[in-house]
Amino acid sequence: MKKIKINTCQLIVALCLFVLSSCDENNDPELLFEDTPTVRIEKSIAELKTALQGSENGWKTTYFTDDSELGGFTFLFDFISDSEVIMDSDFGTPDVSATSLYDITLGSTVKLTFTTKNVIHQLSDSNNFPDDDLRGQGYKGSFEFLYFKTEGDDILFKSNRDRDIIIRFSKASKEDWTSLTSLNKTMLETNIPKNPLKSVFRNITLESGGKTTLYGFSFNEARRFATVTAISKDAVKTDLSFGIAPKPTGFVVSPAIEIENVVLEEFIYNLDDDEFVAEVDGVKITLSYADELSFLLPFYDFGNESRGNNNxxxxxxxxxxxxxxxxxxxxxxxxxxxxxxxxxxxxxxxxxxxxxxxxxxxxxxxxxxxxxxxxxxxxxxxxxxxxxxxxxxxxxxxxxxxxxxxxxxxxxxxxxxxxxxxxxxxxxxxxxxxxxxxxxxxxxxxxxxxxxxxxxx
Incomplete structure (x- = not known):
């Protein structure tokens, strides 16, 4: 067997060259972003402030705080500086001549906070409640919104109180500031509630696939919530209850009504017939008065009451x-x-x-x-x-x-x-x-x- 001779001097020189070569290589971690996290956060905050102040007539949003028992509340915001905002609303007691403060900070994400009192805080005040059943809960609103994303010109936030609730800021118009909230209030107070001079029978009629289903309609104005339960015995959906947010032309509902994969969420008011109609792809829902009964009333056996109470x-x-x-x-x-x-x-x-x-x-x-x-x-x-x-x-x-x-x-x-x-x-x-x-x-x-x-x- 042939023996291999190793020159010790050659081995030492080779080792030195390897070490010098390794020192020339940059083994630092490669940055995934151009900026540090701190710089990125500061940029996000600055960009959101610029966007909020960049809309000429401010922003509008309709905020459904809990659509299982409450309706929607419309707000207008005009961010007039890095720290000041003017508000209007179809809820509470707004004062458009007053300014309040806001801030944009980092929490779990970039957060918009209305830091001093304005009408938005009336929505989150637990001592301001629509009825005794919501005593201590109020209207379940928040004055802290977590920045979520943008969609086109809209800015989307999540409520800090309930992060399943999306709050969409859309650009407001000059006309919104002169009439939106007052027209909403008129619709809420005059047209959506039952007219005392009209029939006590006010119902929702659902027309879909050649079938008509009748629902009773009871509106709680303080909560802005409608209880909608089936009168027709063969109703596929027995409960369509929803929160209501008034609009100048009618109202929107949440949760949206889904019938056979068709989604309906906006009802338009017809003044001549005094009715509200939502219609999409052949599915029609109408809220109207009925002077003549076309449905069975909840039965009471007058004179033969089963409990024997005949007085x-x-x-x-x-x-x-x-x-x-x-x-x-x-x-x-x-x-x-x-x-x-x-x-x-x-x-x-x-x-x-x-x-x-x-x-x-x-x-x-x-x-x-x-x-x-x-x-x-x-x-x-x-x-x-x-x-x-x-x-x-x-x-x-x-x-x-x-x-x-x-x-x-x-x-x-x-x-x-x-x-x-x-x-x-x-x-x-x-x-x-x-x-x-x-x-x-x-x-x-x-x-x-x-x-x-x-x-x-």
Whole structure:
């Protein structure tokens, strides 16, 4: 076997050359960005400030804080400097003559914060709530928005309170600052709520694929939220409830309504027909009044109530503050009370009852009143008949049997005319009074603006 001789001097020279070559190489990590993280953050903050101040007429956004129980609130922002902003809104008590402060900082991401009080803070104030059920929660808004991204000219943020909520800033116009919020308020206060001079039956009709589905519609103006539940028994979707944000031309909803992969979210108001319509790709949703019933009312077995409660008291004469009677009926009732007092030497009505509804010949209206601190009552006997309209709703017609001639009759006559009307009444079950009693509404067939709430016992 041949031996290989290694020259020690040659080996040392080769090793030195390798070491010198290695020292010439740059093994530092390669930068992925041109700037350091600190510089990039400062640039992002500066760019956002420039963008916010760069819109000539500021920005507008509609902010749905929790569309499972609240609606949307529109704001206008004009960022007039690196730290000052002017606001307007269709919510709360805005003051467009006042400036407040804002800042853009780094939190978990670049964050826009409205640092001093303005109308946006009324949306996040837990002591400012629409009703007792949201006491301590308020309107669930935020005054801190996390910068998300841009889409075209729009800037998108996420609410710092709920990061699933996207808040889109779009460029406002000069006209927005003169009319947007006032027109929104008019729509919210005048057109979206139920008109007290119109039918108590206001429903949503869904037309899709040749099928029509009917939904009840109840709007909570303080919350800007609509409860929309199916009346049609064959409804595919039984609940379409949504938050509402008013617009000058109608309203938008959130969550959007999706029907057979068609998304509807904007309703346009038709002044001539006093209705709101959303229509996309052959799917149409209409919110309108119904003077004639084309659907079945929640059933109440008048005179045959399963709990045996076949007497009724007018709800208003016990708990007027929670009365669900229509405004038109309440106005009628107050006028009748005043009429009774004026024509009966200062006497006052205290209670109104319907008794013995399970009988065919012993039912009567009882009116109780006070005279000189003492309680008196008058009874007016009636019979009633039951018929059914084409839709299947029962109609109850009360007829006075023997008119009671009394000096008090002139004072009671407006109520008797209401009850003993020729058209009769629809009757619908309403909310439970308690575990053992119902409340119900009676609605004149010839005047569906009048709903009188009663409870049975």
């Amino acid at each position: 009724m008291r007018l709800y208003r004469t016990n708990l007027p503050n929670s009365d669900l009677s229509s405004e038109n009926f309440i106005n009628f009732y107050k006028e009748w009370e005043a009429h009774f007092t004026a024509t009966q030497s200062g006497r006052t009505v205290t209670r109104v009852y319907l008794y013995n509804l399970e009988t065919v010949d012993n039912s009567f209206v009882q009116v109780r009143y006070l005279s000189s601190g003492r309680s008196f009552s008058l009874n007016f006997k009636f019979t009633y008949t039951v018929t059914e309209n084409a839709t299947g709703n029962k109609i109850y017609k009360l007829t006075e049997t023997v008119p009671v001639n009394t000096t008090r009759r002139a004072g009671i006559l407006p109520l008797l005319d209401f009850l003993f009307r020729d058209s009769g009444f629809y009757v619908q079950k309403m909310v439970d009074f308690n575990a053992n009693q119902n409340t119900l509404g009676i609605i004149p067939v010839d005047d569906t603006t009048m709903l009188a709430q009663w409870y049975d016992f």
